[in-house]
Amino acid sequence: MSADIAWLIWEATLDTMWMVAIAMIIATLIGIPLGVFLATSGRGELLAAPLLNRVLGLIVNATRSTPFIILVVAIIPFTRLVAGTSIGTKAAIVPLTIAATPFIARLIETAIREVDQGLVEAARAMGATPLQIVRKVLLPEAIPAIVLSLTLAVVSMIGYSAMVGAVGGGGLGDLGIRYGYQRFMPDVMAAVVIVLIVLVQGVQSIGDRLARRLNRRLRQS
């Protein structure tokens, strides 16, 4: 493999990490509050707003049920509006963010719902407001699960980011398709796959380790 190709792989790796990082940051900032709201706004719940809960739930489901590759194409006008272009790494961030947000929201919702209801009751008995319960009980108690959820989301987004290559999105997926597939360079294809495996492994182990360290339900050794 020439130095040029190695350089290409390196650049594509940075592109992928950049795309996923920006998409994850934006999606997390929106997804966490959205997930908390979905978990607490059902009928008779802490922040009961059943109607809004249903509407947001529908939007989340609709986005989640659209295959990612369709989503990428379908929102091209929106992407162009936001990013100024519909091809390249910058443009790819838009559909990635839109796919990641509802995904993260559902994961966070599950993490929050896993928190022992007894703790919510204890906080209510102390005279806590709903917002205090979210801030001081639900989020801190769900932190290990939230870290694992975000890890899962990063891994999924690395996979999705390969798909935006199909529409000129840049990154490792793009490289694999253009060089590995269209130019019949199996060594590039293999290199791309190996880099993706290493990336995913790395993200997963960091996430697992962090979640374990934050989990106070386990005795720390």
Next chain:
Amino acid sequence: MNMLSPTAPLERGVTPSPPPGDALVRFEGVRKVYPPRAGNASFVALDHIDLSVARGSVLGVIGRSGAGKSTLIRLVNGLEKASAGRVIVDGADITGMSERDLRGVRRAIGMVFQHFNLLSSRTAYDNVALPLEIAGVAAADIRRRVEPLLELVGLADKRDRYPAELSGGQKQRVGIARALATRPKALLSDEATSALDPETTRSILDLLGSINAELGLTILLITHEMSVVARIARQVAVLDAGRIVEQGDVYDVFTRPQHATTRSFLGAVSGQKLPGWLAGRLRAEARPGDQAVVRVVFRGPIATDALVSGLVKTHGVDVNILSGAVDEVAGRPFGALVLGLPADPATLTLALAWFAGHGLDAEVLGHVG
């Protein structure tokens, strides 16, 4: 031996409520109905609840699971809302209160839970600090409050431990310290010892007892264990299928239970239930040569052997001790002896009169061969 003097007839069924002004918590004709859900009919959890918890007292509510205990205790801090009737806490009717006002009420009531409900993400110290943070207390004041509380419950050396690193008893001590953090007027104990072993249960109950005695804190506790009520409470209410079937002074209720539910709770303790070998052979009619089985209940300190030997010596009656148990209820001894006595009417009448003369409740249960 003044305990042996005949006691005044008990007024039971009549609520021995303190005067209204003296009650910290008062239920007036409270009813709680859960609306029908998923094909089930609506469910009456509590009905006709009249109950008072006097300031500084310890009231135990005992009942089986499903009797409505949890609902009852949650009505006090508004976690559940009454469907009818009034719940009055420290002079204020909380039944119509807004959620915002209720939060103020809740900050003046501590609560401890069966499963502790400690935040796993917080240390013992931070768990005790939580209600103070919620009440908006400044960090320096929180520190001044939390440290003595950990001291009080004997966990000063565990302040930086997470709940996962504590035993059940230690967790409940943190729970108690947390419940006391905002200097509440009342403490609600929701089966606080039900998840603990007997020894830990005793130490937790003793801690609650000393908190009641030293801080004058009013305690309302619910439990399904008679021993818990006997150890710490002075007043008891027996809850059965959503209604209070018996209430009053613990010693009176437990030593002279009127309702079947109360009796079943007392069970084998205090000789309320006959040993199996005896119960199986008991028959109502006496046959020649039978012994009469008599249960003698003694309330207060009494020398059982002196009692029996007295009967033997003064009347020459043959006495056979079949079973016996002595317990402590509300700090006073209480027990029962099951005796076999000659079944002939003259001797039996003589013996019963002798027990009555000593202020003891004696009851012929039947006969055995």
